[in-house]
Amino acid sequence: MTDKPGESKQPHATDFLDIDRLLSDEERMLRDTVRRFATERVMPDIEKWFENAEFPRAMASEVGELGLFGMHLEGYGCAGVGAVSYGLACMELEAADSGFRSFVSVQGSLAMYPIWAHGSKEQKERWLPRMATGEVLGCFGLTEPDFGSDPSGMRTHARRDGDDWILNGSKMWITSGSIADIAIVWAQTDEGIRGFILERGTPGFSARDVHRKLSLRASVTSELAFDDCRLPSSSMLPGVRGLKGPLSCLAEARFGILWGTMGAARSCYECALDYSKSRIQFGKPIGGFQLTQEKLVNMMLELDKGTLLALHLGRMKEEGRLTPEQVSFGKLNNVREALKICREARTILGANGITLEYPVIRHMNNLESVLTYEGTSEIHTLILGQAITGLKAFV
Numbered sequence: 044m045t046d047k048p049g050e051s052k053q054p055h056a057t058d059f060l061d062i063d064r065l066l067s068d069e070e071r072m073l074r075d076t077v078r079r080f081a082t083e084r085v086m087p088d089i090e091k092w093f094e095n096a097e098f099p100r101a102m103a104s105e106v107g108e109l110g111l112f113g114m115h116l117e118g119y120g121c122a123g124v125g126a127v128s129y130g131l132a133c134m135e136l137e138a139a140d141s142g143f144r145s146f147v148s149v150q151g152s153l154a155m156y157p158i159w160a161h162g163s164k165e166q167k168e169r170w171l172p173r174m175a176t177g178e179v180l181g182c183f184g185l186t187e188p189d190f191g192s193d194p195s196g197m198r199t200h201a202r203r204d205g206d207d208w209i210l211n212g213s214k215m216w217i218t219s220g221s222i223a224d225i226a227i228v229w230a231q232t233d234e235g236i237r238g239f240i241l242e243r244g245t246p247g248f249s250a251r252d253v254h255r256k257l258s259l260r261a262s263v264t265s266e267l268a269f270d271d272c273r274l275p276s277s278s279m280l281p282g283v284r285g286l287k288g289p290l291s292c293l294a295e296a297r298f299g300i301l302w303g304t305m306g307a308a309r310s311c312y313e314c315a316l317d318y319s320k321s322r323i324q325f326g327k328p329i330g331g332f333q334l335t336q337e338k339l340v341n342m343m344l345e346l347d348k349g350t351l352l353a354l355h356l357g358r359m360k361e362e363g364r365l366t367p368e369q370v371s372f373g374k375l376n377n378v379r380e381a382l383k384i385c386r387e388a389r390t391i392l393g394a395n396g397i398t399l400e401y402p403v404i405r406h407m408n409n410l411e412s413v414l415t416y417e418g419t420s421e422i423h424t425l426i427l428g429q430a431i432t433g434l435k436a437f438v
């Protein structure tokens with residue numbers, strides 16, 4: 044890295060391409076604040092939360108105080124920061140744990156965003172300020188037991204009854220489902236798919252947690268059931284109808300993921316790099332063997348390429364010219380490469396790599412969920428295939 048003309052420095056192992064320099068002072072400051080929060084408030088307990096499969100619901104207000112909920116949205120108490128700042132926050136949170144990033148991205152991109160983008164003035168004023176502080180938590184119900192990759196076939200439906208709607212059906216695999224105060228529920232109606240804001244405590248609504256997960260253990264995942272839930276007409280999101288409603292939210296959340304996964308990958312790369320310098324076998328550090336160096340170099344290449352990709356897509360988003368297909372490019376590439384980095388890191392740690400003493404297998408297992416949710420790698424491949432050939436290959 045050249046600071047001044049003529050003066051050269053050795054590239055740094057954890058930011059080889061000096062990507063830091065491509066950020067503004069404000070972006071760096073925000074990144075450092077979130078990193079401090081993740082290091083001081085999440086990292087000390089994350090292994091315990093993961094092992095016990097618990098999520099610290101009480102920390103929502105701290106996250107709210109930091110301004111991380113809905114941070115990329117304007118107004119209604121939201122911070123209104125740029126896309127790159129939002130991405131950097133996701134990266135720092137996921138460097139701690141994907142479950143924590145999930146919690147923040149579901150709240151901001153999947154629960155607040157649909158209200159912000161498609162809600163009425165009353166809905167925005169009623170919910171968004173309290174969601175920004177973390178007083179009110181939200182979740183997003185699209186997936187059903189029989190409709191995951193193909194949500195267009197959803198069975199959950201709402202029918203008019205006077206001024207009200209009657210909601211029936213169920214949703215599956217819903218992050219934060221049982222701890223949320225409101226659920227954004229997507230349902231078939233006689234006017235197409237519509238979104239509803241369902242409040243906890245509505246008669247006929249129940250949430251049951253999924254147990255025995257081996258991935259995203261420090262995150263709540265639930266099944267939601269709706270049995271003749273009566274909703275006032277004011278609970279429907281008036282601004283959108285059809286599948287593009289939920290898909291527009293997914294484009295926001297997938298953007299956070301393509302950044303976040305580079306955080307998990309960074310954590311694994313740094314851990315493996317450190318370990319390789321202190322673990323002695325055959326009389327020397329394992330980092331001194333050519334095969335280990337090749338692994339580390341490949342990890343670094345993909346980490347830096349993925350981070351540059353995230354930054355490029357972030358700048359495009361800030362200019363208002365990022366398409367959903369380009370978001371799929373980032374989600375497909377960065378989750379896939381992050382997972383490979385974590386698996387490779389796991390091998391460098393040998394037997395130690397399978398324990399919770401190190402973050403590697405926790406990140407690796409978490410990324411198995413990230414590979415599947417928000418569109419599987421196969422679905423993003425098909426989205427890109429359609430974009431370059433003009434031919435749809437989903438069916």
Ligand code: TGC
Pocket residue numbers: 144145146148149183185186191192193194195218285286287288290291292293294296367416417418419422426437
């Ligand atoms: P298709 O005909 O392609 O599109 C229907 C309408 O939607 C529009 N659209 C989009 N709009 C905004 N953003 C996007 N990303 C959009 N993609 C499509 C499209 O223009 C069209 O609009 P219009 O006006 O013509 O009606 O729909 P399709 O039925 O063929 O489906 C396409 C497909 C398979 C790509 C889509 O269904 C899909 O993405 N499936 C994957 C499902 C998925 O990602 N589910 C995620 C659930 S939520 C979750 O996982 C949260 S994890 C939370 C956490 O913990 O972080």
Ligand code: FAD
Pocket residue numbers: 149182183184185186188190191192193215216217218219259264412415416417418419420421422425436437438
């Ligand atoms: P399926 O759709 O049944 O897919 C199974 C396999 O078939 C996959 O490999 C898939 O790629 C492949 N496949 C499917 N269709 C095709 C095709 N046309 N061509 C080739 N291959 C295909 N959902 C929400 O709505 N809200 C949430 O908050 C939420 N949180 C989640 C949290 C976790 C921890 C997990 C694991 C999931 C969460 N989900 C959530 C659900 C997630 O979005 C779905 O799991 C995902 O969309 C895939 O659906 P599925 O699991 O039913 O798999």
